[in-house]
Amino acid sequence: MFMSDIRVAGTGLTAFGNAPERTGRDLFAEASIAAFEDSGVPREDVDAVFYGNFMGELAEHQGHQGPLMAEAAGVDAPATRYEAACASSGVAVRDAVVRIRSGAADVVLVGGVERMTNLGTAGATEALAIAADELWEVRAGMTFPGAYALMAQAYFTEYGGEHEDLAHIAVKNHENALPNDNAQYQNAIEVSDVLEAPQVSSPLGLYDSCPISDGAAAVVLTSAAYAEAHGLEAPVAITGSGQGGDRFALHDRDYLARSPAAREAGEEAYADAGVDAGDVDVAEVHDCFTIAEVLAIEALGLEPVGKGITAARDGRTTAEGETPINLSGGLKAKGHPVGATGASQIAEITTLLAGTHPNSESVDDATIGVTHNAGGTVASAVVHVLEVVA
């Protein structure tokens, strides 16, 4: 029933990184200006603004950011804020796809912002913890590095693998970020750097963890009919959308070392687009920690369960591999302003497929890309399929 194509008419990203002095509205204005310029769509044509943000209440004492960000973008249209922890703008994209497909909108500005570094590392870690169960996890001392460390330990126990396997993921993602001028880290690292870095929560160390980041992302989505009627240069379509959910707290889950929510989201998105996992040429997945990339590519069916751990080490997911993963640098090296990440993945895959990304030459013949955005310990997951329009 999800038949009509949604065109990505334009994308805009701020640099991701340390900008503690910049407000959320400032960041979103920059991203949306870039997206509108890229799209050629006039602001007056926007029917709605769908906006993702996670921790604005804590970082800026600012809720109700939908209309605030519409105003920052210079758009006079109703605006809604979506919050699904680190998948906040992923769900915003999903609802924008549904809105356009329903016929109730032709043009939606979708994006997200997070401002984090002004909280400091400890403050941001504490704020991020509101994505977990306050009563049963956070009060027991759980933070996200600890939660993903549990998932990594469970993976090693169930399927094998070692920290050095994970290290190759970090090395790959830093390598991918080298030509990405918006990335938070443009420095190459080696496996030994990862293994020798300070431990955060065993087995995960500093280089297994994405950074605390400020940043914004915006994309202009239109119906195919609008894009055609206005002669837009919009060669990439969102053809599939899926969302999954899981029990909220880790201890209530059937699996620690799998992500059923992401598998459901992926299967729904593939079916929606009429593609299979084997058709996917390139993907941006939610590598908030190195182990998360393993769980993501297995949930998406890009690697068999228990085999994703060696994908980077054996070169299957590197830029030269069969299915490059996180050519942007991923959350690890590109940065992870959480509310912006889902929309930024759409921007990265769009430009990769359109041939305008600095790493596009790694995926010359690619026609199908996937984004995977996760919230919390993957209690929420959103997957989109993007395709080059024939």
Added chain:
Amino acid sequence: MFMSDIRVAGTGLTAFGNAPERTGRDLFAEASIAAFEDSGVPREDVDAVFYGNFMGELAEHQGHQGPLMAEAAGVDAPATRYEAACASSGVAVRDAVVRIRSGAADVVLVGGVERMTNLGTAGATEALAIAADELWEVRAGMTFPGAYALMAQAYFTEYGGEHEDLAHIAVKNHENALPNDNAQYQNAIEVSDVLEAPQVSSPLGLYDSCPISDGAAAVVLTSAAYAEAHGLEAPVAITGSGQGGDRFALHDRDYLARSPAAREAGEEAYADAGVDAGDVDVAEVHDCFTIAEVLAIEALGLEPVGKGITAARDGRTTAEGETPINLSGGLKAKGHPVGATGASQIAEITTLLAGTHPNSESVDDATIGVTHNAGGTVASAVVHVLEVVA
């Protein structure tokens, strides 16, 4: 293009009031159990959970409440949290309507929760302020009673009126709440009580202001096809939906004494349903302060601009009047757990039209009802039209 009916298959409300010891998940479990029982819809049939919450990050240190609340409701389906300040579950209802109309879902559990009284009155007032502009309003000392007092002063200056006119609104809404066992206040008040109450921000006093409340609301929405196929008793349909936006801060607005966002939302919802303001038999509107009810009924076209101020005093909006407003007691007397309010309005109008509300006898022949849910100083507004299925 919004053609297919959405059926309200079931509704559930907790009592609104002081329950500082109850968690959000506890409140939502109660409301959703009631909604499922009322609907006859099995939880396994739910395709998605759309959930509104405003200040959970501050009141419970809990974000990412979508999957948490799906779990509390016993539902295994993807869940999304919507936040639009006091219109949070209003936008959730709107997106649920779009989702079902798009064909991507047949059954959506929609609801909302707010937990506020554990913050205390000062803490809750400070938390509510995140719905206003932190940089340009809140840091200058603005709170919501102050903002609505400015709007009331502007109204009096532009169109006339006095505090005694507003007092009749509070008296009416307390009167309406008398038979509503879920209402926070079931006590009659008199105009003199309002006029003699402690002043909060001139001209508004304590009885012009809604209380701080805990509570939850849930509604089960289905496609008409699902309702018919399953033989559901679902005599009320959502036939129109609209959303509007405005500049975020009061000082950037064209009007202090009008709500263009609500007017846009109302016009869109009426057009969507194919009705006119004159067709509306009953409405639940967002009376966070008495003046807000005036602005709402004028924006909805139920009173001419400048005339709504006398509607309660002259009896046009009382239970015996031409168009009863807030037969539930409204935010003023029913209570205002902000994230729950939008969904609770759907529940109230549904039962009023279905003849199962304690005040249904006041609207015996009613076939068309409207809900109006506003965020902040009406930078967000959502309007729905509900109709008895012929």
